[in-house]
Amino acid sequence: MDAIDYKILDLLSENSRTSAAMIGQQVCLSTSAVNERIHKLLNNVILRYTVQMNPKAFGLNIHMLVGIAMEHSRYHKVFFQKVSALPYVSHCLYLTGEFDFLIEIFATSSENLQKYHGQLSIMEGVSSIQTFYVLDEYNAPPNMYLSQP
Template sequence: MDSIDYKILNILQKNSRQKASAISPEVNLSVSAVIERIRKMEREGILQKYTIKVDHKRLGYDLTAFVGVTLELPIYYDNFIQVTREMSSVLFCNYVTGEFDFILKVMATATEELEKIHHEIMKIKGVLSIKTFFVLSNCKDDVQIPEDSFLNFDH
């Protein structure tokens, strides 16, 4: 990847529906060259998916919580990961260092639903304990690579 690829990536991170014809003048390349660079990033697995950002509260998901999970033994890790991947209420499952083995991000429409999610997690074989942190407000929700990472980069 070179600095032009990073510029294209930055533009697509802001709006993945941006057309190559709009990107072209910003990176001083032809439309076909931009398309080829995007396809190359897709082939190389750099661009993995084009998606949307949804306002979960407007869809009725008023509760967001992070759940720290501690497992009894490492032999339960694979099963835990498999089960949480199948739980639609779990948005993220990260294996972490520190006090917990995993941190989950879950969404619920009400406290009753969150309680059900809690019970589901506790029923997973090997779960020793969980600790829940309720999100009071969302101060930053950015999934983009920081723009300054792209500056002066040329390989």
């Protein structure tokens, strides 16, 4: 990747609907040259184009992180598969440290959260659960990877 590719990525990270013609004007390339570069980036740099939604718009006002410790590593793969399929789990991270997994959950009510907690606690291999209520969050800008050394 060269400086032009980085500029294209920066522009797309701000608005993935930016036209190739508009990008071309900003990087001094033709529309077809920009399209060709984007096509090459789609093979291994750009993973997908997406929409970021506000969970609160859907009544999901409770945001929790749940640390899960497992009894033994033999349970990890099955647990990861089961948890990843749950509709209320937005992220499931496999970790080192005190917890084996960190799960992000959004819920509409404390009753739902309690139900989800109960479902997680009875899954095979779970030895302990610790829940963290998210008070506030920082979201990195979409182009943060472009500034990494």
